[in-house]
Amino acid sequence: MDVPQSAPSILVPMQKRVKTEKPRARMDIRDVARRAGVSISTVSRVTNGKGSVNREMAERVWRAVRELNYQPDPQARALVSGRSHIIGLMVTEITNPFFPELIQRFEQFAVESGYEVLLASTPNDAASIAMSVRRMLQRKVDGVAVMMFGREAPILEELASHAVPLVVMDGAPAFPKIDAVRVNYDEGIRQAVAHLVALGHQAIAFVSGPLEQASALLRRDAFEKAMRGCHLKLRADLMIVGDHTLEGGMAAMTQLLERTHPPTAVVCSNDLTAIGVLHCLFEAGKRAPDDFSVIGFDDVHIAQFMLPPLTTVRMSCADIARAAFTTLRHRIEPDSARHAGGPVETQLIVRQTTSRPAAETLNGIRKDANVSKAQKL
Numbered sequence: 001m002d003v004p005q006s007a008p009s010i011l012v013p014m015q016k017r018v019k020t021e022k023p024r025a026r027m028d029i030r031d032v033a034r035r036a037g038v039s040i041s042t043v044s045r046v047t048n049g050k051g052s053v054n055r056e057m058a059e060r061v062w063r064a065v066r067e068l069n070y071q072p073d074p075q076a077r078a079l080v081s082g083r084s085h086i087i088g089l090m091v092t093e094i095t096n097p098f099f100p101e102l103i104q105r106f107e108q109f110a111v112e113s114g115y116e117v118l119l120a121s122t123p124n125d126a127a128s129i130a131m132s133v134r135r136m137l138q139r140k141v142d143g144v145a146v147m148m149f150g151r152e153a154p155i156l157e158e159l160a161s162h163a164v165p166l167v168v169m170d171g172a173p174a175f176p177k178i179d180a181v182r183v184n185y186d187e188g189i190r191q192a193v194a195h196l197v198a199l200g201h202q203a204i205a206f207v208s209g210p211l212e213q214a215s216a217l218l219r220r221d222a223f224e225k226a227m228r229g230c231h232l233k234l235r236a237d238l239m240i241v242g243d244h245t246l247e248g249g250m251a252a253m254t255q256l257l258e259r260t261h262p263p264t265a266v267v268c269s270n271d272l273t274a275i276g277v278l279h280c281l282f283e284a285g286k287r288a289p290d291d292f293s294v295i296g297f298d299d300v301h302i303a304q305f306m307l308p309p310l311t312t313v314r315m316s317c318a319d320i321a322r323a324a325f326t327t328l329r330h331r332i333e334p335d336s337a338r339h340a341g342g343p344v345e346t347q348l349i350v351r352q353t354t355s356r357p358a359a360e361t362l363n364g365i366r367k368d369a370n371v372s373k374a375q376k377l
Contacts, residue, residue, distance in 0.1 A: 027068040035064035086116045087328065088136040088144035090155060094121040096244070096272055097300040098317065102147060105321035113329060113336075115142070122148070122155075133158045143167070143328045147320070165331035167324050170214040179331065181323045181344065183215070185222040188313035188346025189267070192295045193226035195311075195348055196265045199356045201293060205238035205263035207252040207273050216244070219269045219297065238263050242273050249276020250283075257284060264292065264357040271296035271303050271312055278306065278353070289355035299349055308352035319344045 029047075033040045038057055046053050046061040053061075064070070087110055091099045099121075107117045118139055120132035133155055136144055143165035146155055156178065159166055166178045196204055206223045209216030220239075227234050237259055242248035249268060253276070256262055268274040274296030281287055281294075288294045288308065296303060299314035323339040330338030 027070045029070075031068055032061065032064045032070050035068060036060040083142050083332070084140045085114060086118050086139055086141045087325075087332075088118045088120065088139075088141040090120045090122055090132060090136075090144060090146045090148060092122055092148045096270070097302055098270070098298045099147075101301060101317040102321055105318045106145065106147075106325055109322055109325040113325075115329075129155055130158075136164070137162060142332045145324045145328055147324065165328060167328040167331075169320075170218060179327045181320060181327065181339070183218075183315060183320070184343040184345050185215075185218050186225060188297070188315070188348060189219065189222040190226040190229065191348035192267055192297075192311075192313055193223065193230055193232075195350065195354065196267075196293060196295070197230045197232065199265075199293065199354060201263075201265040201357055202232060203235070203238065203261065203263040203265070204232065205235075205240065205256050205266045207240045207242045207249065207266060207268045207277070209242060209244040209269040209273070211241060213244075216269055223267060242269065244270045244272060246272050246276040246279070249273035249278075250280040251276075253277040253280035253284075257286075265294070265354070266292060267295045267297075269297055271298045271300045271310065274310055274312065274353075275302075275306065278310070288353040291358065293354040293357070295348075295354060297346075304351065306353075311351045311354045312349055314347050314349050316344065 029040055029043050033043045036043065036057075038061060042053060042057060043061050043064075046058050047065065089103065089106055091103060094100070103117075103119060110117050118136065118141060120135060122128050122132045136159065141164065144155075144159055144167075146166060146168045148155070148169070156166060156168065160178060168178060168180050170180060170182060193204065204227065206220060208220040208223075211217050211220070224234055238256065240252040240255055242252045249272065252273065253266065256266065257280075266274075266277055268277060274294055277292075277294050278288055281292060286292065294311070296310050296312035297315065299312045299316075303310040303312050323344055326337060327339040329336050
């Protein structure tokens, strides 16, 4: 349909509708100095925490910083303070849900304290480790948190030789400026075993991580100690060495199902292993907790959303990240607060993958025990 020529146009030229604004000029240290009525050197001392400035003057500087939304130049800041305000964080197994949460928490604590985080996700091979260490040294990091659970030896030797402050998991080698965040594996795993025993389980299997990792070895030792504390026999055929992966959990449970006398419960060294165990049971036409009770370790976020929700030992990412960051920051800034020094605690979280063993399974165990006693007689 033709539009009458007398009809008013509803089309407004774009240039008349859009108001153009000049980009806001970036504020620098001179603008802050003028607003606060102080010298540039005073602003520098206040924002970098160097030297003493009287309280009233410092408050004027910080008020000007807020009003002007001033963002200090990190390179200039580094020149003045002698520090990069960058902390390295090295992790492995980034596919394990435990590590993204640990990274997030660590970065939160670092940013709140004025630090940036340089992340390196490093597979367990010499070339990748060497490349990550070079990146840390090139960026002149103030310190490094090595959250690799037993795979850190080559990293520590290189960084320690450059006098970089370090914090590691579980154990600190004999180098200067190295601290360790320790975890109380014993208590959480003791609770897990005691929980299973209270339900009536006696044949309890354990699937460890790679035993060259300090944390995996500590968790297995904690399980053995807990079993002895409950006066239960440690069966070598129920102690499986895994690799802390889903596939490793599936392979371990396949082995356990093939045992002449399989367990009634399985404790796993991490949640990925436990999830792999649950998947193997599903494929075998079995399920937890009806056929087998299953307990994980870590309490990754997804554990509570498994079907059924996974019973596991909680090792708080927030607690580990806080301990690692505050310990490392105290090495960098001796006047800052440091971690209290106690181990990170662990705690059993009971959900729906544990219950009393099936009656027929218990009867089978009792029959085997009676046969064994008869043979001894």
